[in-house]
Amino acid sequence: xxxxxxxxxxxxxxxxxxxRVRLVSWLHNIHPGVAMKLxxxxxxxxATLLIGASFILSSYLxxxxxxxxxxxxxxxxxxxxxxxxxxxxxxxxxxxxxxxxYINNYQNVAGKPLRYMDSTELKAVLSNPNTNAHFTELTxxxxxxxxxxxxQFVRVSSTLxxxxxxxxxxxxxxxxxxxxxxxxxxxxxxxxxxLFGKQFISHYEPIADKYGQVVGAVxxxxxxxxxxxxxIQRLLNVHIGKDGYAYVLDAGFEPGRxxxxxxxxxxxxxxITDANGFKLFADMLEHKNGITYYNxxxxxxxxxxxxxxxxxxxxxxxxxxxxTNYVDDVAKSSNLVRNGLLLxxxxxxxxxxxxxxxxxxxxxxxxxxxxLGIAQTIAEGDLTVDVQVDHHDxxxxxxxxxxxxxxxxxxxxxxxxxxxxxxxQASLHITEAVDxxxxxxxxxxxxxxxxxxxxxELSASxxxxxxxxxxxxxxxxxxLDDCNKGSESMxxxxxxMTDIDTDNQQNMREIMMLGNKSTEISRVxxxxxxxxxQTKLIAFNAALEAASAGEAGKxxxxxxxxxxxxxxxxxxxxxxxxxxxxxxQNAINRLVLNAEKxxxxxxxxxxxxxVSAEHLNxxxxxxxxxSTAALQISLSTQQQKTASNQVVxxxxxxxxxxxxxxxxxxxILVVSQDMTQLSKALKEASSSFTLTEAEA
Numbered sequence: 001x002x003x004x005x006x007x008x009x010x011x012x013x014x015x016x017x018x019x020r021v022r023l024v025s026w027l028h029n030i031h032p033g034v035a036m037k038l039x040x041x042x043x044x045x046x047a048t049l050l051i052g053a054s055f056i057l058s059s060y061l062x063x064x065x066x067x068x069x070x071x072x073x074x075x076x077x078x079x080x081x082x083x084x085x086x087x088x089x090x091x092x093x094x095x096x097x098x099x100x101x102y103i104n105n106y107q108n109v110a111g112k113p114l115r116y117m118d119s120t121e122l123k124a125v126l127s128n129p130n131t132n133a134h135f136t137e138l139t140x141x142x143x144x145x146x147x148x149x150x151x152q153f154v155r156v157s158s159t160l161x162x163x164x165x166x167x168x169x170x171x172x173x174x175x176x177x178x179x180x181x182x183x184x185x186x187x188x189x190x191x192x193x194x195l196f197g198k199q200f201i202s203h204y205e206p207i208a209d210k211y212g213q214v215v216g217a218v219x220x221x222x223x224x225x226x227x228x229x230x231x232i233q234r235l236l237n238v239h240i241g242k243d244g245y246a247y248v249l250d251a252g253f254e255p256g257r258x259x260x261x262x263x264x265x266x267x268x269x270x271x272i273t274d275a276n277g278f279k280l281f282a283d284m285l286e287h288k289n290g291i292t293y294y295n296x297x298x299x300x301x302x303x304x305x306x307x308x309x310x311x312x313x314x315x316x317x318x319x320x321x322x323x324t325n326y327v328d329d330v331a332k333s334s335n336l337v338r339n340g341l342l343l344x345x346x347x348x349x350x351x352x353x354x355x356x357x358x359x360x361x362x363x364x365x366x367x368x369x370x371x372l373g374i375a376q377t378i379a380e381g382d383l384t385v386d387v388q389v390d391h392h393d394x395x396x397x398x399x400x401x402x403x404x405x406x407x408x409x410x411x412x413x414x415x416x417x418x419x420x421x422x423x424x425q426a427s428l429h430i431t432e433a434v435d436x437x438x439x440x441x442x443x444x445x446x447x448x449x450x451x452x453x454x455x456x457e458l459s460a461s462x463x464x465x466x467x468x469x470x471x472x473x474x475x476x477x478x479x480l481d482d483c484n485k486g487s488e489s490m491x492x493x494x495x496x497m498t499d500i501d502t503d504n505q506q507n508m509r510e511i512m513m514l515g516n517k518s519t520e521i522s523r524v525x526x527x528x529x530x531x532x533x534q535t536k537l538i539a540f541n542a543a544l545e546a547a548s549a550g551e552a553g554k555x556x557x558x559x560x561x562x563x564x565x566x567x568x569x570x571x572x573x574x575x576x577x578x579x580x581x582x583x584x585q586n587a588i589n590r591l592v593l594n595a596e597k598x599x600x601x602x603x604x605x606x607x608x609x610x611v612s613a614e615h616l617n618x619x620x621x622x623x624x625x626x627s628t629a630a631l632q633i634s635l636s637t638q639q640q641k642t643a644s645n646q647v648v649x650x651x652x653x654x655x656x657x658x659x660x661x662x663x664x665x666x667x668i669l670v671v672s673q674d675m676t677q678l679s680k681a682l683k684e685a686s687s688s689f690t691l692t693e694a695e696a
Contacts (some may be wrong), residue, residue: 038364039356048351054341055132064604068558068597069325070291070308073240075596077310079589080238080246081233088201088317091227092190093526095141095203099188099220101533102135102143103205106218108541115210122207122215123147129157129169138536142200146173146217153183153217163196180202183217190250190500192224192317199224201255224317234259234586235321243298244325249311251285252318260321275304284320288313293327303331367395374402383410383692401463414683452652459644469634476627482621490613497606504602508595515588518581525574525581530569539564 059624065174107114110125117125124146135143142160146153153173162168173180179189190205202221206214235246248260249269256270264272269281275295283292295304311322337675384650387403389396485488542560546553 005598010148019254032134034149039353042356042469043349043353046352047345051342054345057341060608065135068600069241070310071600072593072597073244073308073310073323073325074291075593076238076240076246077321079593080235080321080323081312081314083234083589084228084248084314084319084321087228089220089229090313092203093202094317095192095201095220097526097530097533098139098141098143098490099203099205099218100538101139101221102218103207103533105135106541106611108537114207117209118211119213120214122209125217126207126218127156132572138540142488144168144219146219148216150186154181156216160195168196179219182206184214186212186214193221194253195221200229207393228317230647236265240323240325242326244323246321246323249281249284249320249322251288251313251320255285256281258325258498258674269619277577280309284286284309284311284322288320296326364395367391371395371398371402374399378402378406378409383413384690394467397467398464401460401467404557405460417687452648452654455644455648459648460607463641465637467639469637472630473627473634476623476630480620480627481615483623487613487616487620488680490609494606494613497602497609501599501602503608504595504599508592508599511588511591511595513590515585518584518588522578522581525578528574529571532567533575535567535570536564632647 043088088649103114106125109128110121116124126147142158144155144158144160145158148154154171155171155173158168158171160168162171173183177195178191178203179193183206184188186204186206186208187263189202189204193200193202197203200221201224202219204217204219232248235248238246245262246260247258247262247264250257250259254268256268258264258267258269261267263271270285271279272281272386273279275297278294280292280294284290291308293308293597296307297304306327307324308327309322309324311320313320336523374385374387377502383406387399387406389399389403409505414519425642448673539560542563546557546560549556617618
């Protein structure tokens with residue numbers, strides 16, 4: 001009766017817990033599977049990493065692009081400054097050269113060297129106006145001859161036009177002219193001077209008599225605007241980025257006048273302000289060199305945007321060269337990079353989710369459902385189910401363990417059925433003999449069987465946990481190996497970036513050597529021009545001598561004309577060669593700009609690779625820690641599995657002992673009715689299992 005009451009109590013408890021079990025089962029059914037949870041976690045982690053990397057990379061690129069843009073503007077300003085300075089120096093050298101040629105004309109007219117003449121003879125020679133006019137006709141530059149009268153140098157001949165439009169003959173050299181104090185000290189002067197409202201790049205050369213006293217002087221010069229017109233036109237054609245440009249501000253002759261500008265050329269700009277009232281051009285005139293930021297309105301109805309200007313002062317010519325561009329143009333590149341990365345992340349996430357879902361479906365979910373179906377079939381009592389191991393991985397090992405469990409349970413139930421029949425037959429003879437002792441034996445045997453079944457289930461669970469722990473250790477070790485390989489690849493990439501930077505520096509040095517060679521060619525062309533000019537003078541003197549010789553000098557005059565024509569051809573050829581050399585030098589400058597820009601990009605890439613390598617090293621350290629922790633977990637689960645197996649073995653020994661006790665009771669329980677009922681109940685319970693026909 002006690003057994004029957006216990007069965008009733010368990011049935012009542014099961015009926016009371018039924019709704020709770022169904023609720024838990026329903027909640028598990030609506031939740032996604034293990035594979036889907038793993039996929040969702042991976043997608044969230046990948047999305048977080050990609051979005052974070054997008055913002056970090058865009059911020060880094062924005063800073064680097066702004067620095068590179070400012071350096072590029074500085075480099076352009078320096079190149080423009082050097083171009084103007086070089087052009088100014090070239091024109092100055094030309095003026096000095098033509099001054100020597102001009103003095104040689106007077107030397108050829110005179111009968112003896114000028115340095116051997118007294119003051120009277122020198123003044124007579126210098127007062128000849130024909131030499132001056134003929135020189136300007138040949139060279140297309142202005143020339144003036146001065147005679148010292150007291151403390152003033154008076155022009156006795158000149159091709160320079162005064163403010164009235166007439167030739168500036170009989171005018172004195174102004175006291176504000178920087179050449180005056182040097183000429184009085186018998187010293188030459190080269191530089192920019194202002195004559196009759198115009199600026200000229202001039203060379204003044206004093207002329208002294210045989211006693212070393214200054215008697216007069218000669219001056220040769222070029223109009224500043226005409227001589228520097230090519231470099232001004234090149235500056236107007238320069239575009240830096242989308243809206244950047246270069247301009248030139250006069251800081252000497254007319255301070256504040258814009259000499260070169262896309263929109264403000266020849267306008268007075270000293271009072272022009274930005275959107276905040278800042279007089280940026282006046283500030284440039286005050287500081288000469290520097291960097292300034294200002295807010296500029298590009299058109300009517302538009303909002304002001306920040307611009308940056310880098311400016312430098314050009315000595316000698318008193319110009320300020322500046323290069324400007326909008327600051328916002330740099331941020332556009334980083335925004336495009338960030339938006340592109342975010343779009344790439346948005347397009348990549350669904351693909352990753354789909355791949356994870358497909359892989360999880362075929363590799364995990366479908367196979368786990370198969371294992372679950374087999375386990376449910378065995379739980380329902382069907383021990384004839386066919387278990388096939390398809391792979392030798394964790395799930396395959398789980399199937400193998402289920403098959404082993406099924407075989408053992410099949411053998412156990414078959415033996416239990418056979419023994420139940422024997423016990424039932426024997427108990428019919430001993431039902432009435434030992435009622436109390438048989439009842440106690442049944443209760444003990446039932447309790448031990450329940451404990452044994454529970455511990456076997458616990459042992460199977462420990463086995464599964466141990467198998468999964470080994471899988472975690474293998475995955476952690478594989479992750480560590482992959483991280484080490486990635487770190488080695490990043491180190492090789494950093495070495496390659498260093499090699500590319502070295503090659504780029506070598507290319508820049510070769511380009512600079514090429515520029516030096518072109519400069520040496522320019523020097524040779526100067527010598528050729530000097531020889532051509534001397535040839536012209538010789539031809540001119542020969543023509544004069546032929547004219548004075550009359551009929552006898554006609555043939556000599558033809559020869560002189562041919563020599564002069566040959567000298568003109570040489571001059572034209574050297575001019576073309578100088579233009580080609582100038583184009584080569586400009587191309588070299590552009591190559592230097594591109595090489596410097598490429599070098600900065602290579603250095604930025606190397607720094608980015610270095611940062612990535614450091615992050616990858618941190619990941620390697622974390623992977624090592626994960627592998628160690630997984631190994632510790634695996635060892636603990638192995639110990640738990642061993643302990644569970646020991647408990648199961650002990651319980652099985654108890655079962656064996658109980659069976660021996662039951663066998664002993666059989667001999668003395670000849671008339672035990674309780675033993676008969678127990679064997680009958682055992683037979684009914686074993687009938688719920690499905691076995692093969694032979695074993696049944």
